[in-house]
Amino acid sequence: MKEKILNALKSKTFFAFVCNIVIMVLIIGITAFSYDSPDDFYNSLYICQYHNYYNSEINYIFATITGSLQYILLNFNCFVLFQILLSCAAFSSLTFIFADKFGKAKSLVFTLVLNILFSFDHYSYILSSKTAALLLTAGVLMTLNAIRNKKYSLPFWVGLAEIAFGTFLCFKYFFVGLVFFIAFFVGDMIAKRKYKLQFRKFFWYFRPFILVFVFIVLIGCGLEYYSYSVNNANTETSGMYKYSTLTDKTDDNAFPNYSDYQEELNAVGISSANEYELFVDGYYDENNGLNNNALEKVAEIQNKENPYNFFVDAGALFSDAWGHITGFDSYLIIFVTIIVVMAVFVTVHKKRFAFFPVLYFVVGFASCMYVRYAMDSSAYTMYGVLLMILSFTMYSFDFEHFKKKEFKSMADMNKSTVLISIAVLVVLCVCSCVSYFFHLSPVEYDKKPSDLYTEVERHPENYYVLDPVTAKEYISYTDNYIHPLWGFSSDFLSNVDGFGYLHQKNQLVNRNLSTNIYEAVVDGRNVYVIDKNITFIKENYLNQYYGNDDSVIVYKDEKEFNGIPIYSVDRVK
Numbered sequence: 001m002k003e004k005i006l007n008a009l010k011s012k013t014f015f016a017f018v019c020n021i022v023i024m025v026l027i028i029g030i031t032a033f034s035y036d037s038p039d040d041f042y043n044s045l046y047i048c049q050y051h052n053y054y055n056s057e058i059n060y061i062f063a064t065i066t067g068s069l070q071y072i073l074l075n076f077n078c079f080v081l082f083q084i085l086l087s088c089a090a091f092s093s094l095t096f097i098f099a100d101k102f103g104k105a106k107s108l109v110f111t112l113v114l115n116i117l118f119s120f121d122h123y124s125y126i127l128s129s130k131t132a133a134l135l136l137t138a139g140v141l142m143t144l145n146a147i148r149n150k151k152y153s154l155p156f157w158v159g160l161a162e163i164a165f166g167t168f169l170c171f172k173y174f175f176v177g178l179v180f181f182i183a184f185f186v187g188d189m190i191a192k193r194k195y196k197l198q199f200r201k202f203f204w205y206f207r208p209f210i211l212v213f214v215f216i217v218l219i220g221c222g223l224e225y226y227s228y229s230v231n232n233a234n235t236e237t238s239g240m241y242k243y244s245t246l247t248d249k250t251d252d253n254a255f256p257n258y259s260d261y262q263e264e265l266n267a268v269g270i271s272s273a274n275e276y277e278l279f280v281d282g283y284y285d286e287n288n289g290l291n292n293n294a295l296e297k298v299a300e301i302q303n304k305e306n307p308y309n310f311f312v313d314a315g316a317l318f319s320d321a322w323g324h325i326t327g328f329d330s331y332l333i334i335f336v337t338i339i340v341v342m343a344v345f346v347t348v349h350k351k352r353f354a355f356f357p358v359l360y361f362v363v364g365f366a367s368c369m370y371v372r373y374a375m376d377s378s379a380y381t382m383y384g385v386l387l388m389i390l391s392f393t394m395y396s397f398d399f400e401h402f403k404k405k406e407f408k409s410m411a412d413m414n415k416s417t418v419l420i421s422i423a424v425l426v427v428l429c430v431c432s433c434v435s436y437f438f439h440l441s442p443v444e445y446d447k448k449p450s451d452l453y454t455e456v457e458r459h460p461e462n463y464y465v466l467d468p469v470t471a472k473e474y475i476s477y478t479d480n481y482i483h484p485l486w487g488f489s490s491d492f493l494s495n496v497d498g499f500g501y502l503h504q505k506n507q508l509v510n511r512n513l514s515t516n517i518y519e520a521v522v523d524g525r526n527v528y529v530i531d532k533n534i535t536f537i538k539e540n541y542l543n544q545y546y547g548n549d550d551s552v553i554v555y556k557d558e559k560e561f562n563g564i565p566i567y568s569v570d571r572v573k
Contacts, residue, residue: 031124132170133384139163282468
């Protein structure tokens with residue numbers, strides 16, 4: 001028993017987990033742990049608080065698992081907690097892979113480089129697409145390492161599981177992982193001159209790659225298709241999925257001017273410029289023109305106004321990269337590190353090994369173009385692709401083929417290598433820390449509408465409906481937004497709703513209110529509107545679609561907290 005414990009403590013698995021758990025705890029402890037984007041907050045809110053598992057971004061299987069466990073782990077936001085744990089597992093997998101191929105000493109150096117460059121951003125700013133990119137990187141390399149060792153044991157299946165979870169969080173990155181899988185195979189084939197083999201022998205070399213590749217494709221696409229089928233199983237879920245997909249598309253580009261497309265917008269139910277302004281702000285009304293048909297039309301117009309152009313997108317990509325360079329952020333440090341690693345790779349290897357960095361650079365550029373087109377996000381695009389480029393380049397090192405020059409003995413070489421490694425790690429760590437704290441944006445607590453929160457919480461009998469623009473500010477200062485790992489209380493936003501797509505129908509029914517939020521606002525008792533912006537446009541809309549001949553719907557100013565008014569909406573004869 002003692003021997004087994006000692007062997008376990010000496011194992012590569014234990015080494016990998018200890019290294020990365022320590023790094024994770026340290027980074028979360030010293031950084032401003034927060035959301036990178038409001039998207040993950042809303043995903044966690046819908047999945048963990050409302051237990052709504054239908055989503056165009058997050059796979060239904062993952063949402064169901066997360067939402068179900070939320071009933072048990074009440075003190076944590078399971079959506080965020082799982083991302084942290086999965087990220088730690090993925091970083092540990094990368095360490096395991098490096099240790100398995102190069103030994104623990106070199107693995108420690110590679111691990112520290114990756115964590116210094118990516119962990120600060122990864123753990124301190126939670127984002128599901130970044131977690132997906134990390135999981136896919138680790139998963140693909142785990143499967144490739146299994147092929148190299150010709151051992152399809154537990155690490156291989158762990159790699160497949162990481163790929164599956166990566167697709168759960170962002171399916172668009174799945175194809176990037178596949179392309180890097182192919183790039184490694186091609187590079188490995190060239191470096192080892194496998195293309196010179198006779199067909200029969202080449203087939204036996206090629207067979208495990210193609211079988212594993214097909215297996216991965218079937219798993220990833222199969223899981224995504226299942227989620228798609230569930231999301232479109234009935235009218236309600238299909239509408240929600242369609243809305244989520246369309247908003248992802250329309251939010252990527254500027255909304256077109258109403259005057260330029262008035263006839264087309266009128267044809268789908270938007271009758272005026274004021275109504276269109278509400279639509280742009282996030283108002284949704286299935287009974288009238290502010291619906292999915294209007295979103296489809298806007299998406300169509302945006303595609304017309306912004307046709308895909310390779311050279312324009314390539315220019316935008318280089319512009320993004322130049323912005324990171326001039327801004328001296330973490331991506332500049334990553335760019336420099338990748339260039340240095342690739343230069344070292346080409347220098348110390350035989351010429352045929354130079355295909356690896358060339359392939360990774362070409363594939364990386366193509367992947368950035370694809371992901372930028374699919375997700376329209378420069379920062380998130382580069383994070384995942386740069387992580388893959390660096391990880392795959394490191395894994396492709398072959399120390400057996402180093403050119404042994406300038407060293408009288410291997411001992412001298414090792415001493416020099418250790419000193420250089422320490423110096424590089426220190427420089428990277430200092431630069432990353434400076435960059436992180438230089439770009440740190442702390443929460444401005446003086447802008448928090450604390451009095452408004454108190455008023456809403458003190459009156460659970462009232463029902464408050466948020467203007468969509470006001471809702472963004474209201475949500476961004478809630479405790480659950482500021483502290484992502486905190487679990488949602490049972491009464492969190494229980495008496496708060498909005499004019500957007502999703503509504504708390506259970507709350508509306510329990511309060512004997514109409515499930516149409518506009519009717520609930522106009523005719524319901526103890527229903528109030530929180531709106532920081534001008535209100536006459538909303539009054540006009542309500543009068544047009546929910547008014548009658550013998551009264552006028554008006555916003556009546558009731559109270560004001562932290563510069564944000566609370567209105568009652570009444571029919572005045």
